[in-house]
Amino acid sequence: MAKARPMLDELKKGPWPSFVKEIEKSAAKNEQAAALLDLLEDSFEEKRVHWKHGGIVGVRGYGGGVIGRYTDSPEKYPAVTEFHTVRVNQPSGWFYNSEDIRTICDIWEKHGSGLTNMHGATGDIVLLGTTTDHLQDCFNDFSWAGWDLGGSGSNFRTPSCCVGPGRCEYACFDTLDFLYNITQAYQMELHRPMWPYKSKIKVSGCPNDCISAQARADISVLGTWRDAIQIDQAEVANYADAGFDIENLVCGYSPTKCISFDADKKEITVDNDNCVKCMHCINEMPKALHVGKEKGATILMGGKATIVQSAFLSWVVVPFMPMDKENDYEEFKELVEKTWEWWDENAKVRERLGELIYRKGMREFLQAVELDPIPQMVKHPRENPYYFWYPEDFEKENGGAN
Amino acid sequence: MISQFAPTDIGPPHYWDKMPEISKKNYGQWQYHEYLQSGVMKHVGPEGALYTVRVGSPRLLSIETLRWFADVADKYCDGKLRFTSRHNVEFLTEKEENIAPMIAELEAEGWPVGGTGKSLKNLIHTQGWVHCHSAATDASGTVKAVMDDLFEYFKRDDLPAKLKISMACCLNMCGAVHCSDIAWVGIHRKIPRVIDEEVQNGCEIPNIIASCPKAAIRPNPKAKSVTIDESKCMYCGNCFSVCPALPIADPDNDGIAIFVGGKVSNARTAPTFSKLAVPFIPNEPPRWDTLVQTIRHLVEIWVEGARKGERYGEWIERIGWEKFFEIAGLEFTDKHIDDFTFSVKTYHVGNGFKFTK
Numbered sequence: 138m139a140k141a142r143p144m145l146d147e148l149k150k151g152p153w154p155s156f157v158k159e160i161e162k163s164a165a166k167n168e169q170a171a172a173l174l175d176l177l178e179d180s181f182e183e184k185r186v187h188w189k190h191g192g193i194v195g196v197r198g199y200g201g202g203v204i205g206r207y208t209d210s211p212e213k214y215p216a217v218t219e220f221h222t223v224r225v226n227q228p229s230g231w232f233y234n235s236e237d238i239r240t241i242c243d244i245w246e247k248h249g250s251g252l253t254n255m256h257g258a259t260g261d262i263v264l265l266g267t268t269t270d271h272l273q274d275c276f277n278d279f280s281w282a283g284w285d286l287g288g289s290g291s292n293f294r295t296p297s298c299c300v301g302p303g304r305c306e307y308a309c310f311d312t313l314d315f316l317y318n319i320t321q322a323y324q325m326e327l328h329r330p331m332w333p334y335k336s337k338i339k340v341s342g343c344p345n346d347c348i349s350a351q352a353r354a355d356i357s358v359l360g361t362w363r364d365a366i367q368i369d370q371a372e373v374a375n376y377a378d379a380g381f382d383i384e385n386l387v388c389g390y391s392p393t394k395c396i397s398f399d400a401d402k403k404e405i406t407v408d409n410d411n412c413v414k415c416m417h418c419i420n421e422m423p424k425a426l427h428v429g430k431e432k433g434a435t436i437l438m439g440g441k442a443t444i445v446q447s448a449f450l451s452w453v454v455v456p457f458m459p460m461d462k463e464n465d466y467e468e469f470k471e472l473v474e475k476t477w478e479w480w481d482e483n484a485k486v487r488e489r490l491g492e493l494i495y496r497k498g499m500r501e502f503l504q505a506v507e508l509d510p511i512p513q514m515v516k517h518p519r520e521n522p523y524y525f526w527y528p529e530d531f532e533k534e535n536g537g538a539n
Numbered sequence: 540m541i542s543q544f545a546p547t548d549i550g551p552p553h554y555w556d557k558m559p560e561i562s563k564k565n566y567g568q569w570q571y572h573e574y575l576q577s578g579v580m581k582h583v584g585p586e587g588a589l590y591t592v593r594v595g596s597p598r599l600l601s602i603e604t605l606r607w608f609a610d611v612a613d614k615y616c617d618g619k620l621r622f623t624s625r626h627n628v629e630f631l632t633e634k635e636e637n638i639a640p641m642i643a644e645l646e647a648e649g650w651p652v653g654g655t656g657k658s659l660k661n662l663i664h665t666q667g668w669v670h671c672h673s674a675a676t677d678a679s680g681t682v683k684a685v686m687d688d689l690f691e692y693f694k695r696d697d698l699p700a701k702l703k704i705s706m707a708c709c710l711n712m713c714g715a716v717h718c719s720d721i722a723w724v725g726i727h728r729k730i731p732r733v734i735d736e737e738v739q740n741g742c743e744i745p746n747i748i749a750s751c752p753k754a755a756i757r758p759n760p761k762a763k764s765v766t767i768d769e770s771k772c773m774y775c776g777n778c779f780s781v782c783p784a785l786p787i788a789d790p791d792n793d794g795i796a797i798f799v800g801g802k803v804s805n806a807r808t809a810p811t812f813s814k815l816a817v818p819f820i821p822n823e824p825p826r827w828d829t830l831v832q833t834i835r836h837l838v839e840i841w842v843e844g845a846r847k848g849e850r851y852g853e854w855i856e857r858i859g860w861e862k863f864f865e866i867a868g869l870e871f872t873d874k875h876i877d878d879f880t881f882s883v884k885t886y887h888v889g890n891g892f893k894f895t896k
Contacts, residue, residue, distance in 0.1 A: 147825040148680055151687030154597045154649055156669070156679040162601040170601075173669070180668035181680065181824040184790040188672040190783040198547045206670060222670065227622075229554035235609035235618035237557065242602035242609075251602045255622050258663065258714035265599070265670055273544075280545030283552045297624065303554070303562045304582050304589060304631075306569035313554050324548040344805035348624045351810050352715035352803050359805075386848055390807050417807045421848075424571040442712035444777050445752045447880050450718070450810050486746055487781070 142174060144181035163251035169266050170250045172216035176208060187214070194221055194269050196276040199328040202286025203272055219268040223249065224261040224287035225279060226320065226327075229313040230300045231256065240282050248275035258353075259337070260297030261287035285324075291334050293326035298340035299347045306423065307416070308342035309360030309432040310460035316340055318466055319473075326477070333484035336477065343428065344416045350440070350451070355490040356473060357437040357451040360460075362429030365409040366418070372425035374403040387418045433459040436472065439491030449491040454503070456513040472506060479505035500525075559619040559631045561589045577696040578652035579638060590638055591629050594650045595661045595686075595693055598626040599669065599679055607648070615641040625661045625703075627654055651693060657701055659692035659838075664706040665713045667725075672783075673776055674708035675725030675793040676822050682706055684827045685834050692838065699845035699854070702838065703802070710775050718801040720851035721837055722813050723820075723830065727774040728792045735764035737784030750781045752880075773879075795820045795830055799837060800852030811852055814860070816867070818874035840866050865895040 145157045160177070163170035176187045191205030204222040211218040225241070241262060245251060250266030257263035267275060276286060287295035296319060299305070301312030319338065320327070326336075339350035342360040350357035377383060383398045383405070395411040396418050398404070405425070407418075419426045436458055437451030458468055476490065479502065484493045494502045503510060555563065565584025572582040580591040608628055612620040616632040623629060628650075630641060642652050654661050662685070665671065667678025685704070692698065705716035708725040716722040738744070739762075747765055748756050755771035756778060767778075767785075779787045797820065801813030816837065820829050844866060845854035855863045864871050877885045 144825040148683050151683065152649075152651065152690045153683055153686035153693075154595065154651070155683060156597040156599040157683075159597065159599050159601045159604060160669075162603040177668060180677065184793070184822045184824060185788050186668050186672055186674050188670065190672050197544055206672075220670070226551040228551050228557055230558075231622040231624075232554050232557035232562075233620055233622075234557050235612040235620065237552075238605050238609040238612075238620070242605050246602055253600050253602065253605065254598050254666075255596065255600050255605070255626065255628070256598075256624075258665070260624070277545035280547070280549060283549070285547075285549045285551060299624075300621070302567035302569070303558050304569065304591070306571055306582070306584075308567065308569075311567065317551070317553060321550045324550055328548060346803050346805065346810070349715040349718065349803045352718040390848055392807055413805075415805050415807055420806055423573075427570075442707075442715070442717055443710050444712070444775060444780075445750065448712075448717045448812055450812070485749060487750060 140175050140178065142178040145174060145178050160252060166246075167251050168216045169220060169268075170252055172214045173220070173250070173252070173266065176210075176214045176217060179213075188220075191221075194219075194272060196273050196286070199276075199286060200330045201289040201292045201328055202276075204289050206266075217266070220250070220266045221269065221272065223264040223267060223272070223275060224257065224259075224289055224295065225264060226285050226287040226295050227256055227260055227262050227297065229298060229316045230303050231260075231297075232303065241284070244275065244278045244282065248278065259287065259294050261295045286328065288327045288335075290330035291332045292328070292330040292336075293323050293332075294335050294337045295327065296320055296338040296340065297348060299342050301342040305342060307345065307360070307419065307428055309362055309428055310342060310434055311462060312340050312342040312360070314462060315358070315460060315466060315469075318462075319470070322470065332477075332481055334487045334489055336480070336490065338473070344414050345420065351437055352440055352448075352450055353442060354440050354451065355438060356476065357440050358469070359435045359437060360428075360432065361414050361435050361457065362432045363457050364429040364431040366407045366412065366429060367427040368405055368407065369425050369427075370404050373398075373405045373422070376422055376425055377403045381422075383422070387421050390417050391415075392417075433457050434469075436469070438476065439489075439494050441489045441491050445487070446492045446495065449495075451491075452494075452499075453514050454506075454508060456511070472508075475506040476502075557619075559589060559617070559633065561587050561633045562631075565589070574656040574696060575638075577658055577694055578642075578655055580655055587633060588635075590632050590635055592632075592638060592641055592645070592652055593623070593654050594628045594630070594645055594652055595654055596626050596628050596650070597679060597683065598664065611641065611644065614644075623661075625654075625663050627661050651690070653693040653696075656696040657698045658694070658696040659689055659698070659702045659704065661693070662686060662704050662706060663714045663716070665708045667708040671708060673711060673779060673788075675727050675776075675788070676708050676795050677824065678706055678708045680824060681723065681795070681827050681830060684825070684831050688831045688835055689838060698842060699847055700850040702841075702851065704834070710777075711780070715803060717798070717812050718803045718810060719813055720799065720802065720841075721834060722798045722801070723795045723834070724798065726794060726796045726819070727776055727787045727789060728794070728819070729787070729789045730767050730769050730772040730774060731776070731779055731785040731787040733759075733764060733767060734784040734786070735759070735762040738762075738764040738782060740784075742782035742784055747778050747782050747785070750777045752777065790822075794822050795827075797830075797833060797837070800855045802850055802852055807848075808853055808856075813852075815875050816869055818872060837867065859893050861893050861895050 254263035339354035436455040440451035564586035705719040798813035
């Protein structure tokens with residue numbers, strides 16, 4: 138007889154779609170999903186989790202892509218004694234045909250609980266709940282259908298990108314192609330954990346950063362441009378005629394006051410030398426203002442959440458890099474490979490790139506990846522006189538003779 | 540039986556033929572976009588327009604629902620759909636006439652359309668009690684309770700600015716909740732218990748010691764285990780992540796903290812972290828009433844007080860944090876003053892502040 142679930146029943150009410158109803162849909166056909174409901178009801182009653190640490194499970198040839206998950210009370214919930222997560226690498230921009238969705242569902246119906254996350258925070262298609270003996274066959278079926286696993290553990294985590302040129306006029310480079318390219322280029326790093334900890338690359342096509350690359354990726358790629366904002370003055374006039382308050386809502390919020398509006402002529406002027414590419418005016422007037430023509434990306438590094446040393450937002454290391462499709466994004470790959478090599482050599486266990494840069498100093502990092510220091514890397518220069526001098530500084534002073 | 544070995548390292552399928560035809564034709568040449576109504580966008584390029592209908596989802600979806608989404612995509616969108624990084628489902632079509640019947644069908648089945656422009660975006664969140672071993676609170680349950688309550692803001696797009704609310708069920712923060720307008724995060728408040736015999740058998744002591752950001756863990760050679768200095772530990776749970784023999788979960792004392800004022804976008808102001816507003820709210824399943832009321836209150840004071848165009852943190856920066864605590868009616872405590880690694884730059888210098896009641 139089915140157990141009463143008064144707590145979960147409460148969460149079937151209300152206008153927002155209910156995750157309990159979703160689990161129930163799967164539970165009608167799958168005993169693991171049904172056991173999950175019982176376990177969850179108890180968690181709600183007891184205010185605690187009923188899962189324990191994952192053990193190592195996986196598929197042949199890979200070290201990542203599956204996260205072992207076991208209940209802490211197998212005698213109570215035997216069906217979820219093993220309830221592993223499978224991460225499947227999403228397509229660029231999360232675009233699907235309906236047939237893709239059905240393929241994924243059919244394979245997951247055959248091999249798992251029928252529960253998914255579309256998508257996990259990392260970007261993967263997350264398939265929640267299966268047993269160890271299904272893993273290889275599940276992988277095989279996905280592989281034959283053209284899908285591969287994503288990353289987990291101390292490896293290159295599945296990268297993700299914004300919708301980019303597939304739908305957005307702000308895209309400063311081809312985020313979708315770039316993502317596909319680097320995902321394919323780094324398959325070894327993605328599937329086989331061999332690093333001190335995880336490493337993430339996230340890719341946004343403009344400074345709006347719709348996928349939060351700066352906040353969570355060790356290596357954040359953010360589209361930008363370095364020439365003039367493009368202005369369609371006829372459209373500016375249309376916004377003005379429609380009663381849109383350009384002076385206050387657009388110019389008033391410009392962080393450098395580099396944009397001005399002439400109300401008589403109904404024209405906008407931008408002092409492009411002083412523009413910091415903040416996107417505000419373009420966001421507010423997408424018909425009239427457009428990103429420039431000389432487009433590329435800013436590369437920032439070190440972003441991560443709180444654990445362990447602190448949260449960091451990624452720091453500028455390359456202000457502008459042309460994202461050159463014809464050249465196979467060679468400049469980016471060279472920088473990433475040098476960065477990974479330095480981090481892999483120097484980091485302690487579970488030390489993210491940002492923490493290593495903080496521990497070792499930005500100077501050492503820049504030397505390792507062969508980048509020159511430039512003002513765009515800092516908010517302001519150092520406020521203390523505690524800096525090092527090195528033999529090579531004196532060599533330079535003495536014209537190379539020392 | 541293992542049916543041979545399938546190819547490895549094939550990577551994800553290519554995206555090109557998964558995009559709508561109009562996306563291929565306008566690829567990289569889009570001109571502008573408009574919000575037609577809450578949840579409906581029109582993107583225009585030289586070859587025509589693409590309409591997007593955005594649907595909020597709880598992220599946790601059954602294959603039954605996904606198959607139904609596939610059917611909806613077939614019926615109205617030539618089979619084309621995508622997802623967003625905030626767990627929305629987006630139905631993509633060139634046919635403007637399909638929008639109204641598609642929305643009617645989606646909403647009749649309980650799938651809300653909204654979350655575009657100056658609205659409450661869908662919440663990003665973690666696994667919680669559904670599937671994680673380290674959760675200090677539930678994810679899907681708290682999100683459901685809050686979204687039921689804030690539903691109107693998902694449907695409206697006339698807020699001062701976009702509003703991104705996020706949740707993480709422990710300090711690992713899977714997802715970027717540390718840079719959200721409003722975020723709640725599961726926290727512990729008691730130090731981990733040390734199960735000596737299991738530490739001996741299952742854990743690497745140097746790794747445990749290295750995992751502590753406060754150097755609060757010392758070796759305990761006699762027990763071949765470790766000890767934790769209660770005066771230093773601030774309950775991050777990182778040692779538990781590397782060693783299951785240091786359980787930190789505590790049903791009576793775990794709960795939620797609320798942070799506000801962060802953002803990731805570079806629009807107007809630089810990206811910034813969220814800051815602590817409410818140090819602790821107890822876990823109150825199934826509906827987390829205190830959390831729900833507090834979040835609503837925090838949303839309402841911003842909707843009321845912010846100027847058009849100001850995101851949560853921009854509003855607070857303009858009025859000052861001291862004023863924010865006054866308006867919010869929140870108690871300011873020792874917990875709000877940072878004493879971790881990079882704390883001193885957060886202390887007020889000069890006497891240019893506002894007096895509050």
